[in-house]
Amino acid sequence: MISLFERYEACPDRFFDEVLLPEGKPREHYDKMIHRFGQFSTEDIRTRRQVVNVFFRNQGITFTVYGVDEGIERIFPFDLIPRIIPSDEWQRIERGLIQRITALNEFLADIYSNQKILRDKVVPAELVLGSKHFIREFIGVKPPLGVYIHVTGSDIIRDAQGRYMVLEDNLRTPSGVSYMLQNRQALKRAFPVLFDRYKVRPIDNYPQELLRTLQEISPTSRPEPNVVVLTPGIYNSAYFEHSFLARQMGVELTEGRDLVINNNKVYTRTTKGLQRVDVIYRRVDDDFLDPLVFRPDSKLGVAGLINAYRKGNVALANAIGTGVADDKVIYSFVPKMIRYYLNEDPILDNVDTWLANNPKDLKYILENLDKLVVKSANESGGYGMLVGPESTLEERERFAEKIVADPRNYIAQPTISLSRHPSFFNDCELAGCHIDLRPYVLYGKTPTIVPGGLTRVALKRGSLVVNSSQGGGSKDTWVIDE
Amino acid sequence: MLSRVAESLFWMSRYVERAENTARFLEVNFNLLLDLNDIAIVDHPNYWNPLIRVSGDPDNFVEHYTEYNAHTVTDYLVFNRQNSNSINSSIGMARENARSIIDSISSEMWEQINNLYHFLQSMTPQQVHNDPFTFYKEIKNASHLFQGITDNIFSRTEGWDFIQIGKYLERADNAARLIDVKYHMLMPKNGQEQDPVLDSFDTIQWMAVLKSCSALEAFRKVFLSKIDPENILGFLVLDRTFPRSIAFSVCAAQEALWRISGSSRHRYANNADRLIGKMEAELSYTTVDDMYRKGLHDFLVDIEHGLIRIGEQIHLLYFAYHTPKIEPHDISEALPFTGIAGGRANWSQSQQQQQ
Numbered sequence: 001m002i003s004l005f006e007r008y009e010a011c012p013d014r015f016f017d018e019v020l021l022p023e024g025k026p027r028e029h030y031d032k033m034i035h036r037f038g039q040f041s042t043e044d045i046r047t048r049r050q051v052v053n054v055f056f057r058n059q060g061i062t063f064t065v066y067g068v069d070e071g072i073e074r075i076f077p078f079d080l081i082p083r084i085i086p087s088d089e090w091q092r093i094e095r096g097l098i099q100r101i102t103a104l105n106e107f108l109a110d111i112y113s114n115q116k117i118l119r120d121k122v123v124p125a126e127l128v129l130g131s132k133h134f135i136r137e138f139i140g141v142k143p144p145l146g147v148y149i150h151v152t153g154s155d156i157i158r159d160a161q162g163r164y165m166v167l168e169d170n171l172r173t174p175s176g177v178s179y180m181l182q183n184r185q186a187l188k189r190a191f192p193v194l195f196d197r198y199k200v201r202p203i204d205n206y207p208q209e210l211l212r213t214l215q216e217i218s219p220t221s222r223p224e225p226n227v228v229v230l231t232p233g234i235y236n237s238a239y240f241e242h243s244f245l246a247r248q249m250g251v252e253l254t255e256g257r258d259l260v261i262n263n264n265k266v267y268t269r270t271t272k273g274l275q276r277v278d279v280i281y282r283r284v285d286d287d288f289l290d291p292l293v294f295r296p297d298s299k300l301g302v303a304g305l306i307n308a309y310r311k312g313n314v315a316l317a318n319a320i321g322t323g324v325a326d327d328k329v330i331y332s333f334v335p336k337m338i339r340y341y342l343n344e345d346p347i348l349d350n351v352d353t354w355l356a357n358n359p360k361d362l363k364y365i366l367e368n369l370d371k372l373v374v375k376s377a378n379e380s381g382g383y384g385m386l387v388g389p390e391s392t393l394e395e396r397e398r399f400a401e402k403i404v405a406d407p408r409n410y411i412a413q414p415t416i417s418l419s420r421h422p423s424f425f426n427d428c429e430l431a432g433c434h435i436d437l438r439p440y441v442l443y444g445k446t447p448t449i450v451p452g453g454l455t456r457v458a459l460k461r462g463s464l465v466v467n468s469s470q471g472g473g474s475k476d477t478w479v480i481d482e
Numbered sequence: 483m484l485s486r487v488a489e490s491l492f493w494m495s496r497y498v499e500r501a502e503n504t505a506r507f508l509e510v511n512f513n514l515l516l517d518l519n520d521i522a523i524v525d526h527p528n529y530w531n532p533l534i535r536v537s538g539d540p541d542n543f544v545e546h547y548t549e550y551n552a553h554t555v556t557d558y559l560v561f562n563r564q565n566s567n568s569i570n571s572s573i574g575m576a577r578e579n580a581r582s583i584i585d586s587i588s589s590e591m592w593e594q595i596n597n598l599y600h601f602l603q604s605m606t607p608q609q610v611h612n613d614p615f616t617f618y619k620e621i622k623n624a625s626h627l628f629q630g631i632t633d634n635i636f637s638r639t640e641g642w643d644f645i646q647i648g649k650y651l652e653r654a655d656n657a658a659r660l661i662d663v664k665y666h667m668l669m670p671k672n673g674q675e676q677d678p679v680l681d682s683f684d685t686i687q688w689m690a691v692l693k694s695c696s697a698l699e700a701f702r703k704v705f706l707s708k709i710d711p712e713n714i715l716g717f718l719v720l721d722r723t724f725p726r727s728i729a730f731s732v733c734a735a736q737e738a739l740w741r742i743s744g745s746s747r748h749r750y751a752n753n754a755d756r757l758i759g760k761m762e763a764e765l766s767y768t769t770v771d772d773m774y775r776k777g778l779h780d781f782l783v784d785i786e787h788g789l790i791r792i793g794e795q796i797h798l799l800y801f802a803y804h805t806p807k808i809e810p811h812d813i814s815e816a817l818p819f820t821g822i823a824g825g826r827a828n829w830s831q832s833q834q835q836q837q
Contacts, residue, residue, distance in 0.1 A: 058589075234582055243585040253585065258486050269485040271640060271742065271800040 004037050008422050008430045016162040016419040017432060018083060029086045029480060032197045037081070045080065045424070048190040052078060055186045076179055077473030079423040082187060083435065083455040084198070090451060090479045093156065093164055096348030097439060098447045099338060101152055104169060104325050105443065106341040108148040112139050112321065122340050123333045127357075130408065131330070133323030135286065137293070141310050143319045144217045147443050150317035151210070151281075153177070153453075156348070156437045158419035165349045165416075167436065169334070171326040172318060173283050176474075177440050178241040180454040181206060181248075183476040199481040201451040207248035209442055209450060210281075214249075216444030217315045218278040225278035228254045228268060232284050232300045242283050256284070261304030266314045279315045286320050328377040328411045329355055352414055356407035365403065365412040369396045372412040374403065389415050421475070423457055434458045437477065451479035487586050488644045489801040490579040494587075495632075495648035497576035498595070501569045502625035503656040504537050504559055509618035510694035512552075517686050530555040532663045537567055537656075556614070557607055569621060573599050588635045591628065598624040643738040647796065650738070654731035655789045657695060661718055662782040664691045665711075685709050691718070695726045715778070716770045728785060729765040736762045739796075754795035761788050 005026075012022035019030045026034045040048075056078065085093070110117050111128055118125040128134055153174030155167040184203055188195060211227060218225030231242035233255050246253035252268060260267050260274065267274035282289065288298040293306040308314045324330065332353040335346045354361035354372075365372060369388050376384035386399045403410045420432035439453030455475040511533055518529075527550035534543045534550065537559060546564060547554040560569045577599045580592055601620065610617045629649070636642050664687065688709055692698040695718060704721075705713045721727040725734075736758045743751035750756040773781045 234584070247585065252484060254484065255486065258484050271483050271485055271488045271644075 004040065004430060005034055005422070008432070010420070010432060014160070015417050015432065015434075016158055016160050018158075018419050018421040018435065029084050033082070033084065033194065036191075036194055036197065048080060049424075051190050052080065052186045055189055056182070059182060077459055078183060078186060079433075079457055079459070079473055079475045080187070080190060081422060081424065081430075082194075082476040082478050083421055083437075084478045084480060085437075085452070087479065087481055089164070092347060093437075093439065094449050094451075096164070096166075096346070097154055097156075097441055097449060099342065099344060099347055100154065100166065100169070100334060101149060101441050101443060101447050103338040103341050104152075104171065104334065105147060105149055107337050108319075108322060108325055109142075109146055110341075111324065112141070112148075117337070117340060120340070122336050123330070127327075127329055127408075128324060131324045131327050133286070133321065133327060135321035135324075138310075138321045144219045144312075144315050145445060147217060148319040148322050149325075150213055150217060150319075150443050152318075152441045152443070153438045154441070156439070156453075157351075157416060160417045162419065163349065165351050166334075167351055168328065168331060169326045170438075171322040172285065174438070174440070175238040175241055175283075176438055176454045176456075177206060178244040179474050180440070180452065180477070181244075183454075183474055187476040198478065200478045201481060203450045203452050206440070206450045207245060209448065210245065211249040211251070213442045213444035213448075214279045214281055214315075214317055217317060219312045219315050220278050222276075222278060226251075226276060227279045227281060228252045228259075228277050230254055230256070230259070230280050230282040230284055232288070236283075238283065245281075256299065256301045259302040259305070261302060261308050264304070264308045264311045264313055266302070266305065266308050277314060279317065281317050286323060289316075289320070328353075328375055329357070329408070332411065351416060354412045356403050356410040356412065361412075362403070362407055365410075366400055368412075369400060371415060373415050374399060374410055374412045377409050377411060387415065418458075421455075421457065423459065423473075423475070425459075435475070452477040483640045485801050487583050488641065489797075490583045491586070491641050491644045492648040492796070492801075494576050494579040494583075494595070495645040496652045497572040497579070498625050498628055499649045499652040500567065500656070501572040501576070502622055503653070504567065504569050504572070505618045505621035505625075506694045506696075507533055507536055507660065508556065508559060509615065509622075510690050512614045512618075513693065514687065514690040515552075517690075527551065532666075533559065536659045536663045539565070539567075553607070553611065556610060560610060561607060570602055573602055586641065588631070590631050590635060594624065594628045594631055598628070640742055643742050644800075646738040647735050650731040650735040651789055651793060653726060654728045654735070655786060657718060657726060657728050657731070658782045658785045658789070660691065660694060661715065662779060662786075664688075665715075665778050665782075688714050697724060697726060700724050712770050715773065719773070720765060720768065720770070729762075732758065732762050732765055735792075742800075752795070752799050754792055754799055757788060757792045757795060761785070761792070 008020075010017040010020040010022075010024070012020070019026060019034070021027055056076070107117065107123075111134070115125075115128075117123050118128060129136075149171045151174065153170045153176065155170065156164055157167050158164055180203065214227045215225045218227075227249070228251055229242055229246040229249075231239060231253060233239065236242070243253050252258075254268060258268050259277065259280075260269055262274065266277040266280070268277055284300050287294045288300040290301045290303060290306040291298045292303050294301070305314070306320070309316055309320070332350065332355060335350055338344055338346045354365050356362045356365055365374065369386070370391070372388045374386040374388070386395065388396070391399075418434035418436060421435045422430040423433040425431045435455050435457045437453050437455050439449050441447055441449050455477040456472050457475055459473045511529065515529060530550040530552065531540075533555055534540050542565060543558055546562065547558060558565055558568065562568045563571055563574070565571060566575075573595070577595050580587060580595045584592055598621075601624070605617065632642075632645060636645065688711060689698060692701050692714060697718060701714065701717050701724075704717065717724065717727065719728045722729055722733070724730055736755075739755050739758055740746065743755055745751045745755040745759070747759075750759055
């Protein structure tokens, strides 16, 4: 073992360590990297840290934190040590995710048409029909190619045994893919030599793949479908990503006020008159899309957009109403969906989930609040959750009241010891930090995944929450060819 | 280009130019008062009231202040956010516009506007009063730096043309207002067409007008030291080479509009092009005598109104959703050159492309 890693403690009895085997030797796929890092002095690391910081600052890669008054723009923390996934593990993840996304898409197509799965009582009808993300008006509206979820970003974690499990499916407007792309650029600048030693599978074609996917779902027969990105605007926390993706794809970044509907067709207002739009990659939530149909106070959307969509004159990615399937309650039924629609066993496991609206589960949840993670079914970004082992008695009591008042809105999962990966706390000290993985699945004619994803890392010591809004950072993620 | 982006580029540029012009008026007024110190009462409202008439709204001013003096006028024109034309408001608006299209402009342009904004936030009225010259110079330099960065970095695309239009329309408008107000003050009330008897007092004031357009040196190169109102008017209104004259600004705005629409000297594609072409032609063939004959005030007011109409047409044509049609009687005005088909050509093409 060499200098930088000498003082690193893996704690193999409590956590799965991504880099070191329980006996302390590096896993095979990390061997060359550890060797290389071992040759760096603290000074080297500091210089490279500087290179990366300048890169991110110049790119303006920032995100916005809600609920904090001062200095709301922050640079997303980036950890210099890449996370490596060997190709056999990746193949399993890839197959597992494609299986899962296929089943979830079948599910959406089903509940927005014949609702067979509800009539067969595989999923309780009241959970679907009562979900605030189930949009009744879209029953019978079939999106192009029958695809609802064109861009998804499932969160995958590893438990203490190193088992890959899906923690949640983000089927609405998952963000973070720009960090995945930028992290790779940053690391290439900082450690060009490291890339010589591994066959790292490239991810730079993601924007092209995304554009191809979006063009595939064009409902019109025009040869070069006009795709636009729809953003809520400069105050949105992910605005950087919206503008980044638009620039990378070479398409217009639009706000609601740039679009007009004429005769149920969508146009951008340009200095050369109106230009027809075929596909909208929208990063605006369902609720804000069309003030005539959803929230009348929304200034982010376009009046008449939903009618244009229903008439089949424009495609939306993702389709409307997909939120019903990434509800954390519905999540617990995904393995059943996979068996029901595909007649296969799930390749990737779910995390055990107790539903508060099931009286037996509720009792268990309330008795074990200090051991469980309780989540609100419809919140994302780490808001509205209780991490039992880290909570105070008072917090638990307050949360218990909320659960009892609205059981449909809560689920509980065991506190999973997320796998750990050595990361820099400062220039010379490594510590094991919890990580997860968010690969991005694109679904046009077929589902595809760019190899890798965003590895988020909890840089607060001991914290299990990796969301960027909660002080998490990220790592470059390598899928390697052996 | 998206209408929203074009509109923001236009206004970003226009507001920066507006702030610079306001700074120029104020700076020169302070200068002037120093020169006049021996022969007149400096804090006399007559020296401050015209500034409000040039760059602001007198009704709005009297709502906030009781008298015209150095302090109140500076406060109103520099700091007051209730005055939508104050330097603070202008730079705030320029920054908001730039921010909303931050991915369409270079980061250097954004940084420059942002720096200027934060510089203004850090200033107090007392600081400005203690050293007005340094302050106004900062503003002018910041605007020049912004324009220089834009010149050197921004691609010569449609967006560039909208930046130019915003800048030059604003500049022409400010020049017209400034001359109008100063002329009011300086010309003898009886016998407009006679040569006024210029005493040193008036000469100094006219020089101040030239200075506020940074025109004194350029003027001297053409007219040596013959500081008389006719030469000055000819220079500030009609000179084709001086970049802050009205004729130069209108011509530059016209070129940018033509590049966008593809209009040329012999055909216009839309109402904005028609109006600016008409104004440019008029300025080309007008003499100082013509201006006097019409009455200088009327002449300048016509220009101000013409510029407003051009702004409205640009808005309707490029920024707003509903695009206007050329009214038939307007087309007939173009007949001597091109005939109806020619006058319409570009317009109907762009209509077809929308289908």
